[in-house]
Amino acid sequence: MLPLIILTHRFLLFLSNSISSEHGFMIPKTVLVTGGAGYIGSHTVLHLLLAGFKTVVIDNLHNSSQTSILRVKKLAGEFGNNLSFHKADLSDRDVLEQIFVSTKFDAVIHFAGLKAVGESVRRPLLYYNNNLSGAITLLEVMAAHGCKKLVFSSSATVYGWPKEAPCKEEFHLSAVNPYGRTKLIIEEICRDVCSSEQEWKIILLRYFNPVGAHPSGYIGEDPQGVPNNLMPFVQQVAVGKRPALTVFGNDYNTTDGTAVRDYIHVADLADGHVAALLKLDESNTGCEVYNLGSGKGTSVLEMVRAFEQASGKKIPLVIAGRRPGDAEIVYASTEKAERELKWKAKYGIDEMCRDQWNWASKNPYGYGSQEDSTD
Ligand code: NAD
Numbered sequence: 001m002l003p004l005i006i007l008t009h010r011f012l013l014f015l016s017n018s019i020s021s022e023h024g025f026m027i028p029k030t031v032l033v034t035g036g037a038g039y040i041g042s043h044t045v046l047h048l049l050l051a052g053f054k055t056v057v058i059d060n061l062h063n064s065s066q067t068s069i070l071r072v073k074k075l076a077g078e079f080g081n082n083l084s085f086h087k088a089d090l091s092d093r094d095v096l097e098q099i100f101v102s103t104k105f106d107a108v109i110h111f112a113g114l115k116a117v118g119e120s121v122r123r124p125l126l127y128y129n130n131n132l133s134g135a136i137t138l139l140e141v142m143a144a145h146g147c148k149k150l151v152f153s154s155s156a157t158v159y160g161w162p163k164e165a166p167c168k169e170e171f172h173l174s175a176v177n178p179y180g181r182t183k184l185i186i187e188e189i190c191r192d193v194c195s196s197e198q199e200w201k202i203i204l205l206r207y208f209n210p211v212g213a214h215p216s217g218y219i220g221e222d223p224q225g226v227p228n229n230l231m232p233f234v235q236q237v238a239v240g241k242r243p244a245l246t247v248f249g250n251d252y253n254t255t256d257g258t259a260v261r262d263y264i265h266v267a268d269l270a271d272g273h274v275a276a277l278l279k280l281d282e283s284n285t286g287c288e289v290y291n292l293g294s295g296k297g298t299s300v301l302e303m304v305r306a307f308e309q310a311s312g313k314k315i316p317l318v319i320a321g322r323r324p325g326d327a328e329i330v331y332a333s334t335e336k337a338e339r340e341l342k343w344k345a346k347y348g349i350d351e352m353c354r355d356q357w358n359w360a361s362k363n364p365y366g367y368g369s370q371e372d373s374t375d
């Protein structure tokens with residue numbers, strides 16, 4: 001009975017994500033995913049394939065491995081044949097042109113970008129060049145080929161140090177580092193592009209703090225170098241790669257003194273992109289922005305405790321001063337996404353930590369760990 005229900009569900013998804021060809025056949029919609037080999041991109045590509053989309057990925061593999069693409073293909077089963085990959089940089093306009101000439105895309109999801117805040121402070125031009133020129137080249141090539149539907153990966157970083165929580169989409173925006181400024185500028189570019197021509201439909205998704213991995217433990221986050229973010233660092237302490245977690249500040253005005261964030265399971269985030277693509281098909285969409293968060297605030301210590309529980313590992317802590325630029329409390333208002341995208345996060349921090357640990361314990365050295373040569 002269960003397989004029949006799953007097949008029926010998949011068939012319905014296929015129908016809703018397909019268009020009728022001139023001969024009356026149903027053909028799947030095709031999406032270009034930039035940065036699709038990365039952490040959020042790979043999970044989203046898997047969800048797109050399972051929802052019946054044809055998916056083409058372009059990624060320069062600067063911060064990822066092609067193994068993620070191979071594993072997504074496997075996880076997607078028979079839908080894996082609908083995935084193709086181009087190793088290329090977005091600044092390579094000729095390659096982008098060729099990709100758009102060979103395939104007619106219904107929409108693009110733009111993940112590709114550099115995201116390390118500290119590095120962006122040290123090397124601002126690298127960030128402005130990569131993130132801004134990548135986005136502009138992409139928009140230009142899309143326009144030239146009549147593909148005017150885009151979902152863009154923005155970030156809660158555009159709220160800067162918010163005056164209150166939960167953060168609502170209409171809050172004042174600011175940037176506190178070059179990385180955040182690239183997100184803010186690309187958001188503004190998208191708003192201008194939509195105002196210039198009614199045909200454009202763009203959804204800006206402001207992610208809060210993505211964590212976790214696919215429940216199979218087969219794909220997950222594989223940061224290069226010293227992780228900047230909390231949970232990849234905790235994960236590396238748990239597998240013995242680093243001796244202790246440094247907690248940045250325990251004197252915040254929160255229940256336990258550590259800063260509060262909105263952690264969201266990467267699988268929920270991936271579903272948010274499928275919901276955004278469906279929204280782009282509505283006639284009255286112009287440029288819209290949605291928070292993708294759980295709507296709940298969790299402190300650093302609460303998150304560490306949840307991970308210890310899930311992994312059975314003790315995470316040694318070193319308490320240090322606040323990290324410059326860190327806000328005290330940031331979490332999302334999710335009302336707009338719930339109302340207009342019909343999307344809501346399903347998983348809590350226990351499931352996030354369970355899946356993150358499952359991935360970490362099976363792949364202690366990320367995609368370089370095991371069986372990669374056989375993939
Ligand atoms: P990631 O680094 O894992 O994925 C980004 C991918 O883009 C990588 O595979 C990288 O190789 C590729 N890339 C970068 N520049 C490129 C270029 N010029 N041409 C082609 N490929 C390029 O990062 P992620 O965590 O999956 O984040 C995806 C997007 O979401 C990014 O834009 C990031 O800024 C944004 N975001 C991430 C977070 C987070 O905490 N992970 C939070 C908010 C927003």
Ligand code: UFG
Nearest residue numbers: 117155156157207208209228229230233246247248259323
């Ligand atoms: N933290 C530690 N120790 C660490 C790493 C982080 O105590 O080793 C603390 C931070 O001080 C912060 C919390 O854990 O209080 C979360 O830190 P992250 O770096 O994981 O996440 P942030 O919310 O600070 O910022 C990240 C990105 C932003 C983005 C935001 C939401 O760096 O650009 O997630 O997506 F906007």
